[in-house]
Amino acid sequence: MKLYDAEWAPSPRRVRVYLAEKGITVPMVRLNLRKGEHLGNEYLAVNDRATVPALVLDDGSVLEESAAICRYFEALHPDPPLFGTSPEEIGRIESRIRQVEAEGYAAVVYCFRNSAPGFEDRAESGNWPPLPQIPQLAERGRIMWDSFLQRLDANLQDREWIAGDRFSYADITAMVAVDFGISVRLPAPEERENVLRWHKAVSARPSAQA
Amino acid sequence: MKLYDAEWAPSPRRVRVYLAEKGITVPMVRLNLRKGEHLGNEYLAVNDRATVPALVLDDGSVLEESAAICRYFEALHPDPPLFGTSPEEIGRIESRIRQVEAEGYAAVVYCFRNSAPGFEDRAESGNWPPLPQIPQLAERGRIMWDSFLQRLDANLQDREWIAGDRFSYADITAMVAVDFGISVRLPAPEERENVLRWHKAVSARPSAQA
Structure with missing residues (x-):
């Protein structure tokens, strides 16, 4: 392997x-x-x-x-479970993973790939014919990023982790999206206190250094 | 429910x-x-x-x-399994689902939402602030659609179904993507004989009418 x-x-x-x-x-x-x-x-x-x-x-x-x-x-290796065990938890975790991908990942990737030098004809990740960057799509990504953080904050208002009371792959997905956004200079979630509390907790886990 | x-x-x-x-x-x-x-x-x-x-x-x-x-x-309701049973099959089906989403769905959604009347300020599905259509993104979608069909054809060259020898959620995902592309007038896979053979088989299943 x-x-x-x-x-x-x-x-x-x-x-x-x-x-x-x-x-x-x-x-x-x-x-x-x-x-x-x-x-x-x-x-x-x-x-x-x-x-x-x-x-x-x-x-x-x-x-x-x-x-x-x-x-x-x-x-x-089912334990510890990171994709859920009950049908409800399995569904909820997958729902959150995909929400974070459709909102947070999409936003930061739109922004980064359509504005960063070095991706002039490679505006989508993967192996494609030349795909030119589109500055308006970077701008769309910036608008979406703000909505993503706002919705993530609301989601974390009454729960400790993204998909409920247990750390899951949805938290990994969201942490990586938030950190990637910050690393490409999208606004950090400074005024989103639920996101900040959660981000501090995920970042304190040893796995965050991987 | x-x-x-x-x-x-x-x-x-x-x-x-x-x-x-x-x-x-x-x-x-x-x-x-x-x-x-x-x-x-x-x-x-x-x-x-x-x-x-x-x-x-x-x-x-x-x-x-x-x-x-x-x-x-x-x-x-695990049976019949549509997301795999062995670790390898579970991984392979998820890999194909996500490939079809990243290539086929992305292509047709780029194209449709950024060119169709009625989506002028709603160029992403979901509940967002106004997001204007971007004609160049519709064009990018058309380029990606062609690559998607080409890769799907190669993938189906030596297997009956998208993720191997058993019908799975990857086939559902791909059928819906191909049909959606055709319905918004993206090129049908006329010259892709493996895609045609597979599409005929999935479309003949009673579930395709759902």
Whole structure:
């Protein structure tokens, strides 16, 4: 088994934080995205979509997408459960994961990929024909980011963790989205006190360093 | 229990097809999206994100997001399994679901929401501040749609179903994406023979009528 990883990027970090929470160790190959190693022939032979992370299983098959890699490990190592156990909890966690992706991730990725130097013709992550940056989409991302933080704050008003009274993959997803936003200079949640309280709690877990 | 549904839109259809495959019947309320019923106060009190579908559970809590609703039912009624059983299959199905979402859904939604009349300031699904349409994003969606079909065709070259030798939620996800693309006049997969063969097979299942 071998996990293709990359520093700084949010999707690989989601997997590292998940593995740290579960106490799972996996051999890793760290790609240098700034040098474009994910777009080189060696990695394209592993994953022709050029997305990172990717997990190569012992039979040679490849799992892409951070949520899919984490669900694979969750099925292998159910404890501690990070995707829920009861039907209601399973549904609620998935609902929150996808809400954070559709609002927070979408916002920061719109903003970052459509404004950062070095992505001029690669405005979507993955392996595509040239896709030019769209400045108005970066602007849309900034509007969405503010709504995301506002809704996240309301969601955290009467619960300790994103999906209820237990830390879950929804918290990992949201922490990584918030930290990625801050790292690309979107506004930090300074006036959102529920987000601040929650963010302090998730960031204090040892897994946040992964 | 009550499922808020809507005709024509892809996310509600994913849930209906899933329920038909599982043989599950749920009381439904069908919203008229063209009349903006999802943006009215009555529905916003159920789901302030204004996304459809939403499932109201008997305790009054609400599950949003089609994949979350389906995973809730999957935990209640595991057979026939549509999200996999072995760790490898669970990971592979989730990987394919997310690939289809990131490529096919993203493409058609970019295209549709940024060009269709009636969405002038609502270029993202959900409840947002005004988000103007961006014609270049519709164009980006058209480029991505072609890549999506090409990659889907390659993926189906040596397998019967999207995630292997068994029909799964990945097939539902992909069928709904392809049909939604065709319905908004994106190119049908006419020259993609593997996609055509697979699309014929999924469309022949009774669930496709849901």
